[in-house]
Amino acid sequence: MPSALVFFSEFSEAPSKAQRELLTLASGFENPAVAVASEVSAAAQEVLASYGVVKLYTASSQAQVFGQHELSVLDAALQATGAGLVLLANDNFSRELGARLAVRHNGAIITDVIGITGDLVATKDELAGSYSVQAKPTNGTLFATLKPNSIEDAPAAANIPLAVEELALEDSSDAKVRIAAAEAKAASDRPALTEARVVVAGGRGVNGDFGPVEDLADALGAAVGASRAATDAGWISHDAQIGQTGVTVAPQLYISAGISGAIQQKAGMQTSKFIIAINKDVDAPVFEIADLGIVGDLAKVLPQAAEEIRRRKA
Numbered sequence: 001m002p003s004a005l006v007f008f009s010e011f012s013e014a015p016s017k018a019q020r021e022l023l024t025l026a027s028g029f030e031n032p033a034v035a036v037a038s039e040v041s042a043a044a045q046e047v048l049a050s051y052g053v054v055k056l057y058t059a060s061s062q063a064q065v066f067g068q069h070e071l072s073v074l075d076a077a078l079q080a081t082g083a084g085l086v087l088l089a090n091d092n093f094s095r096e097l098g099a100r101l102a103v104r105h106n107g108a109i110i111t112d113v114i115g116i117t118g119d120l121v122a123t124k125d126e127l128a129g130s131y132s133v134q135a136k137p138t139n140g141t142l143f144a145t146l147k148p149n150s151i152e153d154a155p156a157a158a159n160i161p162l163a164v165e166e167l168a169l170e171d172s173s174d175a176k177v178r179i180a181a182a183e184a185k186a187a188s189d190r191p192a193l194t195e196a197r198v199v200v201a202g203g204r205g206v207n208g209d210f211g212p213v214e215d216l217a218d219a220l221g222a223a224v225g226a227s228r229a230a231t232d233a234g235w236i237s238h239d240a241q242i243g244q245t246g247v248t249v250a251p252q253l254y255i256s257a258g259i260s261g262a263i264q265q266k267a268g269m270q271t272s273k274f275i276i277a278i279n280k281d282v283d284a285p286v287f288e289i290a291d292l293g294i295v296g297d298l299a300k301v302l303p304q305a306a307e308e309i310r311r312r313k314a
């Protein structure tokens with residue numbers, strides 16, 4: 001069984017669901033270790049130990065060089081552990097990080113993974129979810145990005161003492177690109193789209209008004225998603241786009257409102273556990289994959305649903 005190394009840019013005592021899933025997956029491998037590119041508090045270290053992590057590699061941040069610090073931390077931790085499996089988040093930054101190191105170390109990268117066996121066979125959905133593919137690296141370390149909501153979060157039964165090592169990193173002052181300025185985006189109270197248990201998504205059918213979609217999402221504690229028609233129209237940010245060229249989600253409940261169900265949209269949501277589709281066209285393709293279909297005007301259905309949910313919660 002290969003050893004596993006998980007990478008996080010940051011890790012706090014309240015890890016996200018996606019981070020906990022990565023730790024759970026790593027706990028099934030030899031000597032699970034974690035590399036974090038920033039300081040890790042004592043309370044956060046306890047959380048790592050509760051998932052069976054035996055070693056933590058950290059390094060305080062260097063000069064503001066785009067992505068270079070994270071790359072150096074993961075590379076140094078990889079050389080220290082000789083891990084056969086590196087587990088990363090499924091976001092674009094981590095994918096690029098994994099790809100750069102896979103090239104550097106003549107290894108392999110597999111993204112959107114939903115499970116990995118002890119002999120490094122990774123499972124993922126392909127071609128808009130039409131195929132379940134098993135892939136195995138033919139050479140070197142496997143860098144895998146894990147699709148959120150793929151693994152049941154489960155801390156290890158016994159706490160193993162966590163050893164902590166501060167990495168000595170090489171100087172990266174000759175980097176070609178530096179961050180000139182960085183501004184944090186205003187945080188939303190809604191859950192992150194890729195991690196949410198419930199997603200409410202709107203399409204061209206909202207006709208420019210995401211209010212009813214957002215209101216139902218807030219009644220359910222859900223994230224808000226969108227089709228490309230809606231993001232291209234500028235009705236909502238491109239971060240919300242679900243599908244082939246957007247994010248992939250697999251929540252327990254996906255509510256699709258005013259979305260026709262094109263193949264490129266389905267690619268990002270059809271592995272959701274339960275799909276409710278609201279569309280005024282009875283022939284809309286989205287009904288082919290819906291567990292529950294409502295033929296009607298979303299401007300009437302969504303407010304009624306939100307009101308009923310709030311009434312029952314009260």
Ligand SMILES: Cc1cc2nc3c(=O)[nH]c(=O)nc-3n(C[C@H](O)[C@H](O)[C@H](O)COP(=O)(O)OP(=O)(O)OC[C@H]3O[C@@H](n4cnc5c(N)ncnc54)[C@H](O)[C@@H]3O)c2cc1C
Pocket residue numbers: 202203204205206226227228229230241242243244245246257258259260261262263264265268278279280281284296297298299
């Ligand atoms: C290479 C490529 C990549 C793409 N990537 C993506 C992607 O990542 N994600 C994505 O979503 N698309 C993607 N697309 C676009 C995709 O093909 C569709 O054009 C897009 O998904 C359509 O969005 P929509 O369903 O919101 O709009 P439409 O197809 O126009 O459907 C709108 C639906 O709303 C219904 N409707 C209208 N009014 C109401 C109402 N009042 N109440 C209820 N229902 C109503 C209509 O009956 C209709 O079914 C991609 C396309 C290409 C070529």
